[in-house]
Amino acid sequence: MNESVNREPEDLVLRLRGITKRFGDLVANDAIDLDLARGEILALLGENGAGKTTLMNILFGHYVADAGEAHVADAAGALTPLRSGSPNTSLLAGIGMVHQHFTLAENLSALDNITLGTDSLFRPWQRQRSARHKLATLMDRSGMQVDLDAAVVTLSVGERQRIEILKALFRDARILILDEPTAVLTPQESESLFATLRRLASDGLSVVFISHKLAEVLAISDRVMVLRGGRVVANTPTAGTDGPRLAEIMVGRPIPPTVRQPMAPGEIVLDLAEVHVPGEHNRLALTDTNLQVRRHEIIGIAGVSGNGQAALSNLICGLATHDHGRFELFGRAAIVGSPARMISAGIGRIPEDRLHDGIVGSMTVWENLLLEDYNQAQFATARFMRRGAARANARQVIDAFDVRCPGPEAPTRLLSGGNIQKLILGRVLSRQPDLILANQPTRGLDIGAVTYVHQLLLAARGDGAGIILISEDLDELLTVSDRIAVFYRGRLSPTMATEDVTIRRLGLMMAGQSVEGAAANAA
């Protein structure tokens, strides 16, 4: 479905031809052509490793392409060759980039962050006055409002992103590249970002919007370009396509939809009543939390990251202790504060940061599969490891959970993110836990891997496990969970049946509006 988009040449602000970039044997970008018109919002869609970020890093001067050429319109609108190799030349050519991880100095004010690097070191106060004037106009035109004198550290994620965009506009960007801009936003913040982008585009700004989320690509873009394995596999107006079709093009095969069959919940496996966990650095981490999880049930936990999810997760993983309240597992008071006790009690734990907490990268795959089980009689006799049994077990798990790796002897750090997650899931689920805590289990994974993780969780639910799923992806929560609760400032809302919840209502609750207010707004 490569419908060529014909545009008048003078309309173009960016033209890439045959951009190729190799990393060793890997072809990250394979002869990519891209046209971007003035005022157009182009979505760049693709899975991890499809080459989106590489392409944009070439454009922004972080990498040099092995082959191909790039032309960018100058201020007068004439296409001129872009000399690659330095972000500075790209900035001067009118290309601005907002990285997924913001590049702001937290201790400086918004204004300082925006003008940083453009400021003359001499007579800064004069520059400041003209900068304020220019920014006032920019904020007026774009509808983005930011307190220029506030220190960045005090600002919300949405505000920080606005500063990043203003930073690009302040440097007269005519092309704005946004790398996964909604990953950290609430639904409402995303809405407001989209409104801003539409407004800027109608004003003549061209936008490249990198994403792997289909819904937002459909909502915001004029045109979608899909990358797979470093190649352009589709380039089509957004109006003529739909989600399932794009997903199939992106992955290269049909993706079966995840279906959650209704199930009658069983006995209670986890019972938290009025639980209170003190936060680190005297911050309150978890306040008066009530939560019940039953067998055959997935409880989704929504919320902007940092609102208490970590404390809840640490408590159940055995890394933190509560100072009052009741914490029962399988009808008995839980022994808290010991990961080993939690494992032997029958809890499967999938850590939020899989590289930091989930695996030992320099050790082999079979050793990592053994991390929680090395002391069990089947794998050790009198402290001597039964390596044969461990390797045989590893081969089984690798097969059963489709962990793609050169073999059990491969160092785990060489595996891709999705396969590392499958390894952790294999380790956890092959113990057949009665309670599973999955903290951001699909973050950063490809659609195929995400679907697989969802199926595994649903299968575990079918086998009788109770599951707590902490996620920032609301679509995921709505697809997989039976009930959903929302964190805000250390407090967990009562759980609601998924059928009664909308994304909009969740968004309001994540932003701190009361359940009643949210319900009224949703009605």
Place this chain on the structure above:
Amino acid sequence: MRLEPRNDVPVYLTILAPAGAVVLALALTAIPLLWADVPVAQAYALIFEGALGSRFALTETLARATPLIFTGLAAAVAFRARLWNIGAEGQLYAGALAAVALGSGAFVAPAAVMVPMIVIVGAVAGALLMLIPTLLKLRLGVDEVVTTLLLNFVVLLFVSMMIEGPMKDPMGMGWPQTAPMIDQATLPKLIDRTRVHAGLILAVVAAVVVWVLVNRTTWGFEMRAVGANPAAARFAGMPVARVMLRVGLISGALAGLAGVGEVAGLKGYLTLDLSPGFGYSGIVVAMLAQLNALAVVVSALFVAVVFVGADFMSRSIGVSNYLANLIVATSLLTMLAASLATRYRLRLR
């Protein structure tokens, strides 16, 4: 030109790389020798002759390698778990002091009882000394690099006090040294009229035991996991503090054994020049061996060859035996470069 990680390291490289590193180090150290108008080929030939060229030379090299194997193992075990024990020198003296305290007449029993006892006492002394910095690290987060290093000087001063004072040999004609070990507490010689003693066998056995411990037991599994990623080890339910404590005790005990061997196998009494820095050289030995316990034996032999040979060369043609330090230090650097070469492949484009 760029480096790419290798997915698997071919076996020939793991043997070729250290050998290449040594050759390169010798080539690099030839530069200052040429500068000083020293006949390089002759100097190197003398080093080899002095270390390996005769029965006497060989036995000297083996005697010198014995303490280096112990201190090398002490460093290798600790570093594997990212416990930076720089205090093997002090632990060596602690082990020697304990062995002398028991073995110089304070207690008399047949050799079959005495020898195992001083070995155990020396190991315990080294372990207890390492216990202090390990506990400080675990309880209070004190950096063990600082505490283990500084404890070396504390121990040396303590030993100095003991051999000038309470433990001074009354028959020693005023020299600062302890009374000699009694015969029953002396490690037997392996070869008559040489300095090779039973400590060498103990050292090789220790290397095998440490290798098995690290690579084949659940304790070693925990040590490696805690060393490579403490957060993941804790998350997986491993007793991280207990593992660290265990590693500290094992490491200190191995360094203590180095002191036992020197005092009960070689010198016969304790002086302040018992060790010419075996504790510090052990770090180099461990790094050259890439923390592999079996390779520690080989790398200790290499370092011993260089030191013994350089002494001989120095006596023969008058080049300072500091050259030994230069060769060992350069080898360490080229070895680090070689280990990079085994893990990455150089690709020209």
